Amino acid sequence: MVKKMTDEKMLDLKGLFCPHTNLLTIRELEKIQVGSKLRIEVDNADSLKGVIQTVKNKGHIIIDVKEKDQVFTIIIQKGR
Amino acid sequence: MEEANSLSEILSKDLNKLSKAELTEMRRNGLIQQRDPKFFICRLSIPAGVITAEQLEIICKLANEYGNGQVHLSTRQGIQIPGVPYERLSEIQEKLKENGTPTWGCGPTIRNIIACPGYPECKYANISTRKLVYRIKDFIDKRKLGYNLKGKFKIAIAGCPNSCANVYSNDIGIIGVVKPRVKEEICNGCKVCVAICKEKAINIVDEKAVIDFEKCVCCGDCIRLCPFDAIEPEKEGLTIFLGGKQGRHPSLAKKVMEFADEEMVLSIIEGAVKIFEKEGLADGVRKERFGALIERLGFDEIKSLIYGEEDDR
Ligand code: SF4
Ligand code: SF4
Ligand code: SF4
Numbered sequence: 001m002v003k004k005m006t007d008e009k010m011l012d013l014k015g016l017f018c019p020h021t022n023l024l025t026i027r028e029l030e031k032i033q034v035g036s037k038l039r040i041e042v043d044n045a046d047s048l049k050g051v052i053q054t055v056k057n058k059g060h061i062i063i064d065v066k067e068k069d070q071v072f073t074i075i076i077q078k079g080r
Numbered sequence: 081m082e083e084a085n086s087l088s089e090i091l092s093k094d095l096n097k098l099s100k101a102e103l104t105e106m107r108r109n110g111l112i113q114q115r116d117p118k119f120f121i122c123r124l125s126i127p128a129g130v131i132t133a134e135q136l137e138i139i140c141k142l143a144n145e146y147g148n149g150q151v152h153l154s155t156r157q158g159i160q161i162p163g164v165p166y167e168r169l170s171e172i173q174e175k176l177k178e179n180g181t182p183t184w185g186c187g188p189t190i191r192n193i194i195a196c197p198g199y200p201e202c203k204y205a206n207i208s209t210r211k212l213v214y215r216i217k218d219f220i221d222k223r224k225l226g227y228n229l230k231g232k233f234k235i236a237i238a239g240c241p242n243s244c245a246n247v248y249s250n251d252i253g254i255i256g257v258v259k260p261r262v263k264e265e266i267c268n269g270c271k272v273c274v275a276i277c278k279e280k281a282i283n284i285v286d287e288k289a290v291i292d293f294e295k296c297v298c299c300g301d302c303i304r305l306c307p308f309d310a311i312e313p314e315k316e317g318l319t320i321f322l323g324g325k326q327g328r329h330p331s332l333a334k335k336v337m338e339f340a341d342e343e344m345v346l347s348i349i350e351g352a353v354k355i356f357e358k359e360g361l362a363d364g365v366r367k368e369r370f371g372a373l374i375e376r377l378g379f380d381e382i383k384s385l386i387y388g389e390e391d392d393r
Pocket of ligand 1: 196197198199202203204205206238239240241242243244245
């Protein structure tokens with residue numbers, strides 16, 4: 001199957017907290033193909049910490065992080 | 081072994097004929113006389129508070145067979161079996177030894193060494209607390225350290241500065257730490273570390289993370305959480321604290337060394353215990369704790385005494 005590298009889903013997690021943010025991120029990553037990307041937005045350190053820990057531990061790749069006005073936009077590539 | 085002999089000798093005597101010294105020897109061996117003097121609590125040595133489920137099952141069986149059917153979980157991660165009649169002590173003691181959970185550790189002894197779960201269970205851990213506990217226990221047992229103490233001596237180990245094992249209220253506290261270093265060539269200034277550092281020790285300067293070591297407690301969170309692995313361990317080690325206690329007059333332990341290795345920890349434990357044996361005061365009623373001894377002689381004096389002991393080895 002041909003992977004579409006341009007696929008990029010968006011998940012707005014602003015206003016939500018860990019572990020809710022974790023679960024939604026993982027659920028979304030399960031839906032997409034290996035190599036595809038997911039863009040998420042979180043607005044608190046607790047969620048940020050949880051999401052990064054979980055994503056790293058599950059073998060996905062964080063390819064970009066940007067912060068603006070306390071909102072972190074994280075682009076994750078599904079690793080496996 | 082001499083101690084074992086003397087304990088079995090004690091236990092073969094008539095309860096009413098036991099001397100104060102013999103009762104103390106029993107306490108040291110974890111056999112503690114209850115309010116009703118015919119009964120004893122058996123305190124088990126459970127380093128780091130970890131045993132197998134099978135061992136626990138045997139302890140439960142023995143508690144039913146020899147005790148009053150209860151087990152007491154002590155504040156030092158130990159297990160105690162209350163309500164054992166004096167005549168049955170030698171038997172239960174043998175069975176507990178066979179189980180790998182011997183009775184030990186009340187009175188003037190080095191008490192059960194406690195630890196937080198540490199690595200690998202806890203995601204914040206910088207060290208395997210359990211391994212270090214077993215190493216210290218082995219060291220203490222082989223050298224028979226603490227056999228001439230006048231008061232109790234407590235050791236606690238935590239895997240990171242969160243200190244879930246109360247290291248600050250033990251005579252010796254040990255914390256696993258890691259000093260972070262930013263790899264400037266990789267850091268892209270994304271600010272994740274700034275947001276997650278609980279000490280607010282990280283700032284972004286010219287698009288790069290800069291750590292303020294006045295604030296950093298060397299927990300290692302930023303190393304684990306940088307999305308781009310741009311922070312690496314510069315050095316790892318153990319922070320050692322001395323002289324903490326609870327009881328009637330609680331006080332917190334003071335830092336004596338940073339980034340020590342395990343050898344250094346063993347040396348300091350040996351030094352501190354020997355100083356405490358030599359200099360500690362006890363008059364039968366009052367027993368000075370190590371923290372009080374430090375206050376009496378001064379922290380610097382204690383430090384030089386400990387390092388002196390170390391040279392003598
Ligand atoms: S002290 Fe640190 S390593 Fe130990 S249990 Fe607490 S958080 Fe985990
Ligand atoms: S999280 Fe990593 S990449 Fe981001 S600013 Fe901190 S050190 Fe740099
Ligand atoms: S090691 Fe811990 S305290 Fe030090 S900068 Fe990193 S996160 Fe902050």
